[in-house]
Amino acid sequence: MNSTTELDHCLKCSICQSACPVITSASFPGPKLLGSDALRLLKAGADAGAVLPAVEACLNCKRCELACPHGVRITRLISDVKERTVTAKKHYWRDLLLSYPGFLGKVGTIVPGLVNFFLSNKIGRKLAKKVMSLDADAVSNYASRPLSRVTSSLQAAETNRKVVYFAGCYANYIEPEIGKSLVELLGLLKIGVVVPTEHCCGMPLLANGFKAQAKKAFQKNLKALLPYLQEGCDILCTCPTCALALKQVYLEELGTDEAEVLSKFVYDASEYLVNYSDQLAGLIKPVKLHMVYHQPCHTLAQGVGQPSLTLLKLIPELKLQAVDGCCGQSGTYGFKQEKKKISEAVGKALFKEIEQCAPDLVSTDCGACTMRIKHDCHLDVKHPLSVLLQSIKTDDSLPD
Amino acid sequence: MKYDVVVIGAGLAGMTAALKSLIEGRRVVVIAAGENTLYYASGSLDLYGGKENPWAAVKRLESERPDHPYALIGTALIEESFRFLMGELETVCPYQENSGENVWVPTSLGGFRPSYLLPNGQFPAVSLKKKKVLVVGFSSYRDFNSRLVASGMVSRGCEARAIDLDLHYDKINCNSIDLAYYFDDHWPDLIKSLQETAKDVDCLAFPAVLGLNNFLDIHQNLQDALGRPVIEIPTLPPSVPGIRLSRAMLARIQQQGAEVIKGFPVISTRVSDDICLGVYIDTPGHPRYVEGDSFILATGGILGGGIVVSEKSVDEKVFGVPVEVPVNENQEYPYARCGLKANKRLQPLDKDRKVLYRNVFCAGRILGGYDPDLEHDGAGAAIATGYKAALEAGRGDS
Ligand SMILES: Cc1cc2nc3c(=O)[nH]c(=O)nc-3n(C[C@H](O)[C@H](O)[C@H](O)COP(=O)(O)OP(=O)(O)OC[C@H]3O[C@@H](n4cnc5c(N)ncnc54)[C@H](O)[C@@H]3O)c2cc1C
Ligand code: SF4
Ligand code: SF4
Numbered sequence: 001m002n003s004t005t006e007l008d009h010c011l012k013c014s015i016c017q018s019a020c021p022v023i024t025s026a027s028f029p030g031p032k033l034l035g036s037d038a039l040r041l042l043k044a045g046a047d048a049g050a051v052l053p054a055v056e057a058c059l060n061c062k063r064c065e066l067a068c069p070h071g072v073r074i075t076r077l078i079s080d081v082k083e084r085t086v087t088a089k090k091h092y093w094r095d096l097l098l099s100y101p102g103f104l105g106k107v108g109t110i111v112p113g114l115v116n117f118f119l120s121n122k123i124g125r126k127l128a129k130k131v132m133s134l135d136a137d138a139v140s141n142y143a144s145r146p147l148s149r150v151t152s153s154l155q156a157a158e159t160n161r162k163v164v165y166f167a168g169c170y171a172n173y174i175e176p177e178i179g180k181s182l183v184e185l186l187g188l189l190k191i192g193v194v195v196p197t198e199h200c201c202g203m204p205l206l207a208n209g210f211k212a213q214a215k216k217a218f219q220k221n222l223k224a225l226l227p228y229l230q231e232g233c234d235i236l237c238t239c240p241t242c243a244l245a246l247k248q249v250y251l252e253e254l255g256t257d258e259a260e261v262l263s264k265f266v267y268d269a270s271e272y273l274v275n276y277s278d279q280l281a282g283l284i285k286p287v288k289l290h291m292v293y294h295q296p297c298h299t300l301a302q303g304v305g306q307p308s309l310t311l312l313k314l315i316p317e318l319k320l321q322a323v324d325g326c327c328g329q330s331g332t333y334g335f336k337q338e339k340k341k342i343s344e345a346v347g348k349a350l351f352k353e354i355e356q357c358a359p360d361l362v363s364t365d366c367g368a369c370t371m372r373i374k375h376d377c378h379l380d381v382k383h384p385l386s387v388l389l390q391s392i393k394t395d396d397s398l399p400d
Numbered sequence: 401m402k403y404d405v406v407v408i409g410a411g412l413a414g415m416t417a418a419l420k421s422l423i424e425g426r427r428v429v430v431i432a433a434g435e436n437t438l439y440y441a442s443g444s445l446d447l448y449g450g451k452e453n454p455w456a457a458v459k460r461l462e463s464e465r466p467d468h469p470y471a472l473i474g475t476a477l478i479e480e481s482f483r484f485l486m487g488e489l490e491t492v493c494p495y496q497e498n499s500g501e502n503v504w505v506p507t508s509l510g511g512f513r514p515s516y517l518l519p520n521g522q523f524p525a526v527s528l529k530k531k532k533v534l535v536v537g538f539s540s541y542r543d544f545n546s547r548l549v550a551s552g553m554v555s556r557g558c559e560a561r562a563i564d565l566d567l568h569y570d571k572i573n574c575n576s577i578d579l580a581y582y583f584d585d586h587w588p589d590l591i592k593s594l595q596e597t598a599k600d601v602d603c604l605a606f607p608a609v610l611g612l613n614n615f616l617d618i619h620q621n622l623q624d625a626l627g628r629p630v631i632e633i634p635t636l637p638p639s640v641p642g643i644r645l646s647r648a649m650l651a652r653i654q655q656q657g658a659e660v661i662k663g664f665p666v667i668s669t670r671v672s673d674d675i676c677l678g679v680y681i682d683t684p685g686h687p688r689y690v691e692g693d694s695f696i697l698a699t700g701g702i703l704g705g706g707i708v709v710s711e712k713s714v715d716e717k718v719f720g721v722p723v724e725v726p727v728n729e730n731q732e733y734p735y736a737r738c739g740l741k742a743n744k745r746l747q748p749l750d751k752d753r754k755v756l757y758r759n760v761f762c763a764g765r766i767l768g769g770y771d772p773d774l775e776h777d778g779a780g781a782a783i784a785t786g787y788k789a790a791l792e793a794g795r796g797d798s
Contacts, residue, residue, distance in 0.1 A: 014638045015435045017577050018612075024581045029572050051572065066663030069434035069705060247685030263685045274401075303664040303683030305429070310401075324654070349613075 007043075009072045010036040016074055019067035021059065021326040021346045028057050028342070031064035035077035042084055055081050056089070057342055059330040060207045061297040062244075076252055082209035091336070095208045098332040101169040102200035162192040163272075164228045166221075166246065168239035170367025172198045178238050181389040182269055188283060188392070189276050194233070196224050201242040203249065204331050211253070218250045222258050229261055236269045238383060240298035240366050241331070243268045247302060268299065270307035270365065270384060277314060283392045286317035292359040293322045293384070294350070294373065296366035308365055308384035315391045321357050325350035329372035344376075351376045363387050403429045403659075405793045406679060406692035408666050408718060409706065411436030412779055413764025414698030415649040416481070416786030417793070419488055421696075422656035424794050429690060430658055431681055433665035436646060437704050437765070442634035443608070443641020444505055445495065445783065447482075447516035449776025454502050454516055458780075467769035469781040472744050473788050478780065481787035482517065493648035494616075496523045508544050508607060508635050510552025514776055519641055521608060521619050521632030528553070528631070531602040533560040536594065538567055540574045543636045544607035553605075560605075565593055579609040580640045587611060587618045591625045598626045608632035608641050615644055661688070665705070666718050674758050679718070694759045694793035697721075697748070698786060701739065701765035714738060716766065721748040721756055724768045739768025745792045746785060759796065761789035 016031040017023055023030050029051045038051055055078060064074045089095055163186065171178040183193050202217030225235060225246075237243035246266040251259040273280065293309050309322055328346030333339050354362060354377050362373050362381045370381045405421040407414045410432035421428045448457040448470075458475055461468045470478060486495050495517040502514040505525045518525065533553055537546030546562035553560035567589070571578050583590075587610065598604060604622075610632055611618040622630045634641055654660060661681060670677045670689075678691040699706030699718060707723055708715050714723045714735075725738040741749045746761040763785040765778065772778030 013439070014575055014577065015439050017575065018439070018638055018643055019435075023577065026569065026571050030578075033573060067435045069436070071433070071665070244684065266685050301663065301684075303661050303681060303688060305659045305661050305688075322654075 006073055006077065007036050007040055009070050011070055012036075013069070016064035016068050016072075019063045021061060021063060021328070022057055022342060024345060025057065025342050028054050031058075031074045031078065034058060034081060035064075035074040036072065038081045039077045042081060052081070052085050053088070055085060056209070057339065058082075059297075059326065059328070059333060059346070060203075061326050061330065062301040063297060063326065066300060073252070079206055079209075079211065082207075083211040086209035086211075089209065091338070094336075096210060096213075098335070099204040099208045099210055099213070100200065101173070101204055101332070102198065162194060162231075162233055164225065164233045164235045165193050165195045166201070166225070166235055166237050166242055166266075167195060167198060168237060168242040168367075169198075169200050170370075171238050174367060175370070175383070177386055178383040181383065181385040182236065182238055184389055185273065185280075185385060185392075189273075189279060193236075194228065196228070199224065201239075201245040203241050203245045206249065206253070207331060207333075215253055218245075218254055218259070221246075222250060222254070222256075222262060225262060226258060229258075229265055233265070234272065235262070235266045236272050237266065238269045238365065238385060240268065240296045240302065241368075244298045244301055268302055268304055268307065268365075270311055271302070271304045273385070273388075274307040274310050277311065280311070280388070280392075281314045284314050284316070284388070285391055285394070287315050287387075287391045288317050289361055290319040290357075290359045291321075291361045291363055291387070292354050292357045293320060294327070294354070294362060294364040294369060295322065295324055296364055296369050297326050299365055308363070311388055312363065312384055315388070318391075321359070323350060323353050323357070325353065327351075327369045327372045329368040331368050334368070334372055347372060347376060354379070361387075402691040402693070403427045404692065405429075405694050405696060405790070406431065406690055407696045407698060408432075408679065409436070409696075409698035409700060409704070409764070409766075410650065410660070410662060411698060411700050411704055411764055411782065412438055412645075412649075413700075413766075413782035413786040413789075414696065415646075415653060416485060416783050417696045417698060417763055417790040418653050418658055419649065419656070420484065420787050420790035421793060422653065422658055423488075424790065426794060428653075428658040429692070430653060430660045430662075431664070431666055431679070431690065432660075432662045433699075433705055434663060437700060438639075438642035438646040440637040440639055440703070441642045441778070442505070442507075442513075442515070442522075443519055443639060443645055444503075444515035444522050444634070445517035445779035446514070446772070446776040447478075447502070447780040449502065449514040453500065454514075455500055465769065467741070469767050469770055469785050470777070472742065472746065473784045477788060478784040481784045482780075484787060485783055486517065488652060489645075489648060492652065493645055494520055496520070498526050504556075506549060506553060506605065506631070506633050508549060508633050510548040510555075512552070512556060516780065519632075519645070520616065521610065521630070521641065522634070524603060524629035524631040527629070528603065529557060531558055532600070533558050533603050533605055534594075534597060534601040535560055535562045535605045536590075537562060537564040537607065538579065539564045540567055540569055540571070541576070541579055541607065541609070543575065544633075549605065549633060563597065565590075575638065576607070576609045576635045576640050577612070577638055577643075579607075580612040580615075580643075583609060583618065584611045584613050587614070587622065590622060594626060598628055601628065603629045603631060605631045605633055607635045608639070609635065612640060612644065612647075615640075661690075664688075666699075669719055671757065674755060676719070676757050676760050693796060694761065695757075696761050696763055696786075696789045696793055697740075697766060698763045698782075698789070699766055702735065704765055706764075706766040707739065709735070716740060719748065719757065719760060721762075722751055726768075736771040736773055737768055740766055741769075742767060746789050747792075759793075761792045763789040 205214035328343040334343040404426035447454040550560040550562040764782040
């Protein structure tokens, strides 16, 4: 369905407005106005006027879409509006740069000491604020070695089948432990893993309105993954946004047969591993900890239920609580100075809920959520698969 | 993964069914294409509208209209289902009843409608008669005309007058949801603006936008501070009291351990003879297959998405159960009564009244034989059939 026909599915019921975490901001008109209403005006060549600059404040969390009873792909309409207004961006160059986390990651991991030093240092943070309008207080540390270089040194396990791991920028450059955990867990299940040369999934570009560049990134990944698809390999993602991109967004934006084939082979890593629950349960040892699990928006948007929570429930003696709600980080959105207030307002309720639980540890699948929760709740945050692996390797308490 | 009960649809019927199943200790998954019709409804829950006592009406329907959902359930179980839901909601979104009678609740179009279970914000309507009422509107909110509401009250024997407050909140296209979130934080301003004026009246009426998250405290605090009953009048959609109820039920279901998959429709099923084995959800990438012992079909009517009307036919798309469309029984609009036929166990029937699937149970607006818009029995039918479907699903396909 193209976005013109989709416009007609909207009944203007405003249900999407109630689901949007940004709606409490007085300057944000909400998904109905920014999606079908604005696009209708723009397509007709009319002036969509005052609402347009606000489109940048959309988190692309997709909660509006899940609420819509009439199947309107609202965020797709919003991304069309973003594309049409991208040249009017106030922070065009900063946003373009931030939309290439793969590039930033390469720089960050080649010279992690330097970048981390720069951002952890007062003058560096001030410079970032002034020149880039970035809130560097919240930016995470880069890893000292990217994942792809780590995994190539892992021993190839004796395997029954092979899957592809699409690591994404977060596991690649900031927390390679996630990728290592997945590779080890799969090894225990005698499943072999290939990690292709990394490219960013392209979602940051799309979320920032750079649709043409995003489509290039989609094509590049599609081309890199195609040979594995021909071998019949499943593709696993530990990042919910990458998974959603490969499952849904590539197909929506490119509309090619290849994108359709790809979409059918992609799994959220926990969605995949939950099928091996019985085997994993046999390996897992009790962990005496109190943990909160936070479900990221883009896991919800895949409609997979809560596979990570199901996996974590396998761990005996782990006291688990689940929380729901958007954290407000949305990739690099929460780092942007002018978005800081909105981002904080969005996350407030979630952070309060987490703090009220007073856990030893938080677990969530998404890298952006991880950074935000670490920063705002001052708690350690781990990917569910890292928690799972640690419960297999040791019965000592986490975190190590 | 196999569930004891797979609930399809997260409206009032599906969520009541899910809650009851969970309390009975079942493993439950709730699958919903999106939000439900409570988002349009008043948030007050109808049993049966009209001049006669609603329970007397239910008894009468039991004998006069064998196809009415109430006739399938029976008075005793309907009462039980209402008590069950009230109990579940007691702390999160409490409902009250008027000793077995209907209450006439004011509407935002200046009329009054009969309803049965009322949320705290609407319950003061019980004693509205002959009172001096101040109807408070907001200048930035165009969906609520305080003068229209006040004149409606006057025609009912109240002494009502209207004022409009300027909130200095000028959000573009400001609707009920914007205001409800706004008042979650800014409700104390209302006390400041109304403290003096309130002294001259017995009661204050607002559009039902007084908070989405803190609504219970806000209502209580306003009544305490102003020293008078505060009544919330349901607005045009989106309806805040309906959203509060829907969210409270969903939170309760999640708290009780159900898995919830929202945002994607069920598109097909796997069956073997008259048993359903599982359903497919249209999720990104690959359809998701969910297996279960019992299935509750609560996908709503035409507006909810359960019944699909096209130029040539009227269909139920998940199981392909035939939809009965009554032809001209002196009704103005036969579509209102269209829906599925079910037996007393709520199993769906084919055209020859034979059970189509033994482990599928239907609940809510998807059932035929009643007309909530005329009869004011929508919520009652959804709660009663949802509750019954859960009991039957627990009993299995025997
Ligand atoms: C405008 C309006 C106002 C009303 N006001 C009142 C009132 O004031 N008081 C009162 O008592 N009653 C009122 N009613 C009636 C009452 O609200 C409804 O009859 C009742 O809520 C129906 O509930 P339900 O659970 O059967 O269906 P719905 O609320 O329609 O829910 C259906 C659910 O099924 C989902 N669904 C649909 N198709 C699929 C699929 N293929 N796969 C998965 N999920 C699917 C939908 O997304 C939704 O979650 C009103 C109704 C309307 C339309
Ligand atoms: S996009 Fe969907 S939820 Fe939003 S107004 Fe349109 S139909 Fe309603
Ligand atoms: S994607 Fe999220 S932030 Fe953007 S309009 Fe939809 S609900 Fe709001």
